[in-house]
Amino acid sequence: MPLNIFTAVVFNGTDSIPHFDLILYRILPIVATIGFLKWMFRGKKNIWERNLHGKVFILTGATSSNGMGASVAYDLAMKGAQLIILSSKMDQFTIDFIHDLRRKTENELIYSEFCDFADLSSVRKFATNWIDNISPRRLDGIVLMHGEMQPIMGKKRYERHYTKDGLEMQIGVNCIGTFHLLNLLKPCIKAQPPDRDVRIIYSTCIWQAMGDVWPEDPCMSEVSFVSHKFFASSKLQMSLLLAELHRQLVVNDEKEIKAAEEGDKLARANISTTIVQPGIMRSGTLRRVISNGSVWALLVVYIGILYPFLWLFIKSGYNGAQSILYSLYTPEFERINLESMDGKFTLGIPGCNYVLNCNIQPKFYKKEFYDIKLQSVLYNNMCKQIEHVEKKTAAMKNQTKKEQEEENKKEQNVDKDTNNENTDIDTETKKNSMNKKKDSKSKSKTSKNKNKKLNKW
Incomplete structure (x- = not known):
């Protein structure tokens, strides 16, 4: 494509290229100005090298x-x-x-x-x-x-x-x-x-x-x-x-x-x-300054309005x-x-x-x-x-640790008490059930004895 354009300009002149005057006198100066500003504001580049193996x-x-x-x-x-x-x-x-x-x-x-x-x-x-x-x-x-x-x-x-x-x-x-x-x-x-x-x-x-x-x-x-x-x-x-x-x-x-x-x-x-x-760079700090911590300001102001100017004048x-x-x-x-x-x-x-x-x-x-x-x-x-x-925060951590340990101990004690109460209730229920069984057995025996006596008579 570039070769065809070049040959067309050499053999047929610039009139053979559509919109040549617009490109040469309007678009190219704008692109060149933007490129120059971008190059000028990017800052100086490091030219030194160093071997860092083992460092x-x-x-x-x-x-x-x-x-x-x-x-x-x-x-x-x-x-x-x-x-x-x-x-x-x-x-x-x-x-x-x-x-x-x-x-x-x-x-x-x-x-x-x-x-x-x-x-x-x-x-x-x-x-x-x-x-x-x-x-x-x-x-x-x-x-x-x-x-x-x-x-x-x-x-x-x-x-x-x-x-x-x-x-x-x-x-x-x-x-x-x-x-x-x-x-x-x-x-x-x-x-x-x-x-x-x-x-x-x-x-x-x-x-x-x-x-x-x-x-x-x-x-x-x-x-x-x-x-x-x-x-x-x-x-x-x-x-x-x-x-x-x-x-x-x-x-x-x-x-x-x-x-x-x-x-x-x-x-x-x-x-x-x-x-x-x-x-000044296009960093997270700059985004925080411009948006003031707002997501809407980040989307509208930073990205929608200012980003083309920031891209041109601010370092990456x-x-x-x-x-x-x-x-x-x-x-x-x-x-x-x-x-x-x-x-x-x-x-x-x-x-x-x-x-x-x-x-x-x-x-x-x-x-x-x-x-x-x-x-x-x-x-x-x-x-x-x-x-x-550091001493103050260490003392606060120790205090909170002790409070947590005491709370854990209280919870364990409560659990033990509830377990003991449950075991007591279980033992009482077992005893009651055993007594009921004994009573029922004794009643059944007495009833059998009565029946035997009645049969004898």
């Missing part, structure tokens, strides 16, 4: 269908990495997702573990099972891509949802549970050999620019609730906690920090921590994953390259970076990232509040 990565938020997490998991699996995908629901969808990923990538080293970030005991259980080995388990990276966002418009933005520990859902999932996992895995990260390139990747959001920090109350239990305010603060506080956690992973004291700023080499410069801003999950893949593959975060930077680091310590659109940013755009005292206070108070919450 182990922990992923969160990777079970979203056709989303950023699924794209990252697919790319890592294609390169031969062993994946431990954390999921809050071990349902049939998760099982099918793991099987499909194994089949598509021909990689059998893909596993799923239960870890609910809305339940601190679940996070602790996974982390302790991971650490509880005679020899430390290999760990080459942790990629944190999960998130929770509540509706932000109308009355729904004032409706507070809670985790299993009684915390606000957004701050609990986005910040507290995530930090709890990394803090528990800190000994395992430190135990990795110095020649192993360990990378921690955290996917933040553009909303963190509007967030506030509550160092004295990092769980925000005494803050008046507004949905978007809590979401933005959860992302910002988690990024600050990650910076302080990286500082504790890489350096030991202030002397070592000053030495790093002067260009000295560190013993644990193999650990890099990257805060990634993937950009695959394009949003490129910055995370760049942070995982780029050789700029390897130890030898970090040591050659001569102390020129974003936060004064090697390996803590901020990536936007597949580019390492020269600085963070919030002043809180450069306040080390603020980060230290936030870190310590968060550890204290998590410990308090």
Whole structure:
């Protein structure tokens, strides 16, 4: 077909093609403009490659269908990495997702573990099972891509949802549970050999620019609730906690920090921590923001009205994953390259970076990232509040367990009493029946005796 059109244009001219002027001067410019806008807004693409055979990565938020997490998991699996995908629901969808990923990538080293970030005991259980080995388990990276966002418009933005520990859902999932996992895995990260390139990747959001920090109350239990305010603060506080956690992973004291700023080499410069801003994507979070949690708004507004514009101007999950893949593959975060930077680091310590659109940013755009005292206070108070919450929930679980045991005992006692009453009733009925039988026998005997006497007479 294209050859016939070409020959017709060459030998017979453009007049032989119907509607040629319409196609050339109207349709083609529109198609070219749409293609250019789509190419321009898709974002930069990762160009680095890395051999991941034998490497182990922990992923969160990777079970979203056709989303950023699924794209990252697919790319890592294609390169031969062993994946431990954390999921809050071990349902049939998760099982099918793991099987499909194994089949598509021909990689059998893909596993799923239960870890609910809305339940601190679940996070602790996974982390302790991971650490509880005679020899430390290999760990080459942790990629944190999960998130929770509540509706932000109308009355729904004032409706507070809670985790299993009684915390606000957004701050609990986005910040507290995530930090709890990394803090528990800190000994395992430190135990990795110095020649192993360990990378921690955290996917933040553009909303963190509007967030506030509550160092004295990092769980925000005494803050008046507004949905978007809590979401933005959860992302910002988690990024600050990650910076302080990286500082504790890489350096030991202030002397070592000053030495790093002067260009000295560190013993644990193999650990890099990257805060990634993937950009605005057509993700579940965006659908929740536009629809405000309403199915009708999702069908009418998101799909019916806005989707053509979102498809054109907003990134897909695959394009949003490129910055995370760049942070995982780029050789700029390897130890030898970090040591050659001569102390020129974003936060004064090697390996803590901020990536936007597949580019390492020269600085963070919030002043809180450069306040080390603020980060230290936030870190310590968060550890204290998590410990308090865990003790409180453990005491509540023990109390409910005791109450259930007492109720079970009462039920067993009631059952025993009813059984005893039934047995007593049965024994009485048996006795009565026996007595009746005896009486009937005695009556029959007396009647026989009377009959005998009468017969004699």
